[in-house]
Amino acid sequence: MWAIFAILSAIFAALTSILAKIGIEGVNSNLATAIRTIVVVFMAWFMVFITGSQSGIIDINKKSWIFLILSGLATGASWLCYYKALQLGKASKVVPIDKLSIVITIILAFVFLGEQITIKTLIGCTLIVAGTFVMIL
Structure with a gap:
């Protein structure tokens, strides 16, 4: 759900x-x-x-x-x-940067909540950051 x-x-x-x-x-x-x-x-x-x-x-x-x-x-x-x-x-530039909050949240969840960062998570974060840069350039 x-x-x-x-x-x-x-x-x-x-x-x-x-x-x-x-x-x-x-x-x-x-x-x-x-x-x-x-x-x-x-x-x-x-x-x-x-x-x-x-x-x-x-x-x-x-x-x-x-x-x-x-x-x-x-x-x-x-x-x-x-x-x-x-x-x-432009919304098409602002929104992808705003969505970097996903990566920041994962880092903060690791530091403050003790949530694990896996290889899969690292790959996903890397793709999000790379995708953001591709979209805003």
Whole structure:
């Protein structure tokens, strides 16, 4: 089931890039990010209430709060940079560079989470980096 959600995530991320590139024409990238964020906040809370998950908020421990807040700050910084990059550059160049986050995530997962890096992972990362350079040149 996780793979289905991952594929849907990729599809929606692709749509996000195209819709954002069209939408930010003539709009300040920070303002565009703020508008997008409001929509995401409403959508997320809508899903919380639809699924009845709101009662779980009191069970979140301090460590989880800290890391969820830090994750939110990282997301905000990522979105602000992404929208500015989309406003200044071509989507076909910005998106491949943005997807280098895959390689960075694998490295960070190794360092902080103790996840293993296999030969297959190294080959995949190498191909992603090489593919990114081919696409942006």
